[in-house]
Amino acid sequence: MGALSGTLVVSIEQAVAAPLCTARMADAGARVIKIERASGDFARGYDVAASGDSSYFVWANHSKESLVLDFKQADDAALLHRILNKADVLVQNLSPGALSRAGFGIEQLQQNNPQLICCEISGYGDSPAAKDLKAYDLLVQAESGLVAVSGGGRIGVSLCDIGAGITAYTGILEALIARSKTGKGSTVKVSLFDVAAEWMTVPYVHAKYGAGAPPHTGLSHPSIAPYGAFETSDSLLTLISIQNEQEWVRLASSVLSLPSLLDDERFASNSARVLHRGALEASMSEAISQMTADAFRAALGAASIAYGAVNSVDELIQHVALRSRQVSNSRGELLTLPAHPVQGKNQSVTVPPIGAHTDDIRREFAVD
Numbered sequence: 109m110g111a112l113s114g115t116l117v118v119s120i121e122q123a124v125a126a127p128l129c130t131a132r133m134a135d136a137g138a139r140v141i142k143i144e145r146a147s148g149d150f151a152r153g154y155d156v157a158a159s160g161d162s163s164y165f166v167w168a169n170h171s172k173e174s175l176v177l178d179f180k181q182a183d184d185a186a187l188l189h190r191i192l193n194k195a196d197v198l199v200q201n202l203s204p205g206a207l208s209r210a211g212f213g214i215e216q217l218q219q220n221n222p223q224l225i226c227c228e229i230s231g232y233g234d235s236p237a238a239k240d241l242k243a244y245d246l247l248v249q250a251e252s253g254l255v256a257v258s259g260g261g262r263i264g265v266s267l268c269d270i271g272a273g274i275t276a277y278t279g280i281l282e283a284l285i286a287r288s289k290t291g292k293g294s295t296v297k298v299s300l301f302d303v304a305a306e307w308m309t310v311p312y313v314h315a316k317y318g319a320g321a322p323p324h325t326g327l328s329h330p331s332i333a334p335y336g337a338f339e340t341s342d343s344l345l346t347l348i349s350i351q352n353e354q355e356w357v358r359l360a361s362s363v364l365s366l367p368s369l370l371d372d373e374r375f376a377s378n379s380a381r382v383l384h385r386g387a388l389e390a391s392m393s394e395a396i397s398q399m400t401a402d403a404f405r406a407a408l409g410a411a412s413i414a415y416g417a418v419n420s421v422d423e424l425i426q427h428v429a430l431r432s433r434q435v436s437n438s439r440g441e442l443l444t445l446p447a448h449p450v451q452g453k454n455q456s457v458t459v460p461p462i463g464a465h466t467d468d469i470r471r472e473f474a475v476d
Contacts, residue, residue: 110137110453115284117141118191119172119199120179122149124245124266125229125300126201127168128273133197133280134171135453141191141469142172143179148462152438161437164266166459167445168273170435175470176463179210188212190473193221197280201229204239214295224293225283229276233299243300245269252304257311259324271303327418328389333381334359337418338393344401345418348408353377358411363404364395435459 115138119130127142127149134140142149149169154162177184189212192198198217200207207213214226231243241247245266249255254263279296287293305312315321327347328336334356337345350356356378360369369375369391374384381388396404401417408415417423424430431447433454438461447454 113137115197116195117197117199118195119143120207121199121201123151124164124168124269125272126199128270129276130199131168131170132277135448140172142174144174144176144462146176158437158443159441160439161459166435166437166443170457170459172460173465173469174460174463176466185211187470187473192217192224195224197225197227199227204230218293222292223287225280225287225296227276227280227296229272230299232301233297248300248304252301253308254304257324268300268304272298272300275303331382332378333385333388334392338396340399340401340404341397342400346401346404347416347418349414355413359413362411363407364392366391366395
C-alpha cells in the first residue's frame with residue numbers, strides 16, 4: 109500500500125514530462141488511467157531499444173492503465189467526463205488551450221468535481237509572448253541557457269522534461285496535502301522553461317549582478333579549484349573535488365607529493381587557485397600522469413578526498429552502486445532498468461500495450 113493508494117489519476121499525456129510525473133504517482137500507489145489516441149502516445153515510437161518498445165516509454169509509463177478514446181467524439185467525451193467526475197487528479201501536457209477547446213476547461217471540471225486537482229505542464233507557461241511556441245526538451249535547453257553553460261551541446265538526457273515532470277509531481281503532492289485540509293481541489297501549473305530558468309539561478313545571478321556568467325570550463329568547476337578531471341598514465345580520467353583548505357593540503361602533500369605547491373602564493377586560497385587554474389592544473393597533471401588510475405584513486409581515498417571515474421554508459425551498467433528493478437515491457441519481455449531513486453519502491457512493474465484496459469474501464473464507467 110503506497111502513500112497514494114486509493115488516488116485516481118487521469119492523465120492526458122504524451123512524450124516525457126507528464127508521463128514521468130504520473131509514473132511517480134503510480135509508484136506511490138495511485139491508480140493512473142492513461143488516455144491514448146488509437147495510435148498511442150507518440151513516445152511509444154521514439155525508438156525500439158527496450159526489446160521492441162521505446163526506452164522512453166518503458167521508463168515513464170509502467171503501472172498505468174491504457175484507455176483508448178477520442179474525446180472529440182460525443183460518447184467518448186461523455187465517458188471522460190464521467191471518469192473525471194470521480195478522479196482526484198488530472199494531469200495533461202497537450203498544447204495550450206487544446207483541452208479547453210475540446211470542452212474540458214479546468215473551471216468547468218472543478219465545478220463538476222470540486223475536489224479535482226488539475227495539473228497543466230506546458231512549454232513556456234502563460235506568457236502571452238511565448239505560450240504558443242513549440243517546446244520540446246532540446247529547444248528549452250537552448251532557450252534557457254542550459255546549452256550555453258554546459259558547453260554548447262545538448263545535455264545527454266531530456267533534462268527539461270525530467271525536471272518539469274518531477275516538479276509537477278511535487279506540486280501535485282502539495283495540492284493533495286492542501287486538499288486534505290480544505291476539502292477543495294486546486295490547479296498546478298508547471299512549464300519546462302520555468303524549471304530550467306530556476307535551475308539557472310547561479311549563472312543568472314553572476315550575469316545580472318556579478319562580473320558575467322561563468323564561462324564553460326569543461327570537466328572543471330567554474331568557481332572551485334582544483335575540481336576537475338585529470339588523466340593518468342593509463343589514459344583514464346578521474347574527477348577530483350577539493351572543498352576546503354585541509355583537503356588541498358592533503359592533496360598536495362600526501363597524494364601528489366608536491367608540498368611546494370603549498371608555498372606558492374598563486375595557490376594560497378581557492379580564489380587564487382581559480383585565478384591561476386592553468387598553472388595549477390599543469391603542475392598537477394604532470395604528477396598525476398605518472399600514476400595509474402588505480403594508484404591515483406587509492407591515494408585519493410587514503411587522503412579522504414572525493415573523486416569519481418568519468419564513466420561510459422557501459423560502465424554505469426556495471427557500477428557497484430547501481431540498483432535495478434524488473435520491468436515487463438508492453439510485449440511481455442522482461443527488462444532490467446535502473447531502480448526508482450527512492451529505496452523501497454522497486455517492485456516489478458509492467459508497461460501496458462495500447463488500449464489494454466479500454467474495455468474494462470468503459471464497463472466500469474458506463475452509464476448506469
